[in-house]
Amino acid sequence: MALLNIARPGANFRAMVIFITAIPLVFVVSGLAIRYAAFASISAEPTFEAYARTLCRWDCSWYVGIAEKGYERFPIANQSNVGRWGFFPLYPMIVGMIGTVFPFPTIVVATITSIACSYAACVVAWPLLEKNVRAYVLYCAFLLSGPFSFHFTTFLTEPLFVLLTSIVFLALKRSNYLAAGLFSALLSATRVVGAFVVFATVIQMFKDYRQQGGAIRSFPVWVFGRPDLLIAILISPAGLFAYILFLYLTVGDGFAFLHVQRAFGRVAGNVFLYLWEGLSAMPTAGWIPTAPQWSAFAAIGGLALCGVLAFRKQYGAAVFCAICITLPLITNLASMVRYVVGLAPLTIMLMQLLSASKLTWLAALALFLGACYPMTKAWIGGYLALV
Amino acid sequence: MPWSNIAAAQSRAAVLGGYALALALAGAEISILALAVHPKVGPDYRAYYIDRTTTCLNRDAVGSYTIGETISFKREGHKQANNIKVCGWSGPAGDGTHSLGETSRLRVNVTRPSLGGLKATLEMSAVLRPPQTEQRVVVLVNGILAHKMVLSGKEPQQVSFVIPQAALAGAKTLEIAFDYLDGIPPTRSASNIYKRAIKLVSFRLNETGEKLSPTDLISGP
Numbered sequence: 001m002a003l004l005n006i007a008r009p010g011a012n013f014r015a016m017v018i019f020i021t022a023i024p025l026v027f028v029v030s031g032l033a034i035r036y037a038a039f040a041s042i043s044a045e046p047t048f049e050a051y052a053r054t055l056c057r058w059d060c061s062w063y064v065g066i067a068e069k070g071y072e073r074f075p076i077a078n079q080s081n082v083g084r085w086g087f088f089p090l091y092p093m094i095v096g097m098i099g100t101v102f103p104f105p106t107i108v109v110a111t112i113t114s115i116a117c118s119y120a121a122c123v124v125a126w127p128l129l130e131k132n133v134r135a136y137v138l139y140c141a142f143l144l145s146g147p148f149s150f151h152f153t154t155f156l157t158e159p160l161f162v163l164l165t166s167i168v169f170l171a172l173k174r175s176n177y178l179a180a181g182l183f184s185a186l187l188s189a190t191r192v193v194g195a196f197v198v199f200a201t202v203i204q205m206f207k208d209y210r211q212q213g214g215a216i217r218s219f220p221v222w223v224f225g226r227p228d229l230l231i232a233i234l235i236s237p238a239g240l241f242a243y244i245l246f247l248y249l250t251v252g253d254g255f256a257f258l259h260v261q262r263a264f265g266r267v268a269g270n271v272f273l274y275l276w277e278g279l280s281a282m283p284t285a286g287w288i289p290t291a292p293q294w295s296a297f298a299a300i301g302g303l304a305l306c307g308v309l310a311f312r313k314q315y316g317a318a319v320f321c322a323i324c325i326t327l328p329l330i331t332n333l334a335s336m337v338r339y340v341v342g343l344a345p346l347t348i349m350l351m352q353l354l355s356a357s358k359l360t361w362l363a364a365l366a367l368f369l370g371a372c373y374p375m376t377k378a379w380i381g382g383y384l385a386l387v
Numbered sequence: 388m389p390w391s392n393i394a395a396a397q398s399r400a401a402v403l404g405g406y407a408l409a410l411a412l413a414g415a416e417i418s419i420l421a422l423a424v425h426p427k428v429g430p431d432y433r434a435y436y437i438d439r440t441t442t443c444l445n446r447d448a449v450g451s452y453t454i455g456e457t458i459s460f461k462r463e464g465h466k467q468a469n470n471i472k473v474c475g476w477s478g479p480a481g482d483g484t485h486s487l488g489e490t491s492r493l494r495v496n497v498t499r500p501s502l503g504g505l506k507a508t509l510e511m512s513a514v515l516r517p518p519q520t521e522q523r524v525v526v527l528v529n530g531i532l533a534h535k536m537v538l539s540g541k542e543p544q545q546v547s548f549v550i551p552q553a554a555l556a557g558a559k560t561l562e563i564a565f566d567y568l569d570g571i572p573p574t575r576s577a578s579n580i581y582k583r584a585i586k587l588v589s590f591r592l593n594e595t596g597e598k599l600s601p602t603d604l605i606s607g608p
Contacts, residue, residue, distance in 0.1 A: 074429075075447070079446055248422050252432070277574065
């Protein structure tokens, strides 16, 4: 509470900095304690490495493989059809590079790096949350001690994706297109959907242009007349293109990251059919929704939140988030919960909405902290909805 | 030169430099895209990943095989069976190895005492989901149609057929492909790589001149 008071309007700059940096730190510690307790309840090995290894589930092991061994060529060893090509390189590259400096196992380095990324993502979100103290506390709790905090603190791309998304949207908020473009390039090397943040950049350019009184029809002329804008747009997908070139040179197929999805059983299909199949996968006993139902709820809820973003005139963020949900949905509902909770513009707005009244804020905070323990156990136990 | 002119010249240079960088970025991205739409991959890669014309990704796998030897596809025989499985198999489970996808392949280097004909004997059962009552399987040896069968019931059936001479002509390696016409996907929208059709229990090749036991002579339809 003392921390909350020092962040009130009128507080001095130093106090504000202490608040902004201390709040996520508090939740780093509480989150570690809660998740470790969940781990300790099922493990007899009380080490940080064992904790980090236990929380490394599903895609995490692929990223460990990339950080340690890089990408394979074709044919893949051990008669496998599934190459690592589907997993984007930036985050495992960063972890791999840090790992060369520190003499720790990859998963330990990755876990610490992920916590650092999520911490930084919280700090970057402060201005995006309009310096709303309650929303900031809630956002930090959500990322670092919340029900899905394991996604943001283990070796998945979510920690870096959330951080880079926040930086891009902060740069756009400040109309710094070149910075937005450069960080978009990094985002596009983190996950394939990162490339689509370029639409948010163009939308922000259009918004700024219109605010300056420009006519709609002459917008392209304005963009072509400004080389800095052209560079910002063209550099945004540079990370994706660099990865395509790398795959072409190593595998012979620049789109191997897409084509390998076949080996994971992902096939392009009818989005509505996938949603219907998910919703209609009723539980055989009890009332708790099944994993496909949770995934369908997450997709629908995420798209609804995109609608709210659009209603609040955050068109760029709405378009970006809608693409980030719809694109994987074309192939099936797998990982949908993780994809939705990893969309910073959505969660930032949700935290603002939940902070509108003190009661909802307190309830959400209690829910986040209370759900961290059972959800971490579910993650460790391999609950499919959390994949 | 007045300062204003220097500033203007620098500004012009910055603008030109900006356009040059934008052009370079656009050029690089278009070039990479042009490379990517023309992949340099082999036919097996193309068929499985790009064209999706097969669910069975061909590999170099080939196991050695001596005529008369029975290879078990149950758990106890997995070491030997793994050597001859090329693709399209999952397991073994307790009582056999499931087919996976629309085609499965086995490949063997055959050591033959003579150059006579060969007879294949397979023990296999159908994977069925009501209302489906049968599985149609087409067997090709070295690309030549060898046998068509219809499996019904959940109990394993022994199926024997003579491999056509055309498939054997001078061949030391036999590639046996199973095409499943009625594979069952786990869900309506699931990928065809997950289809199930049969469970293979054992595989054997005999020379056709060899005297066979009565059970060997029970053949599929």
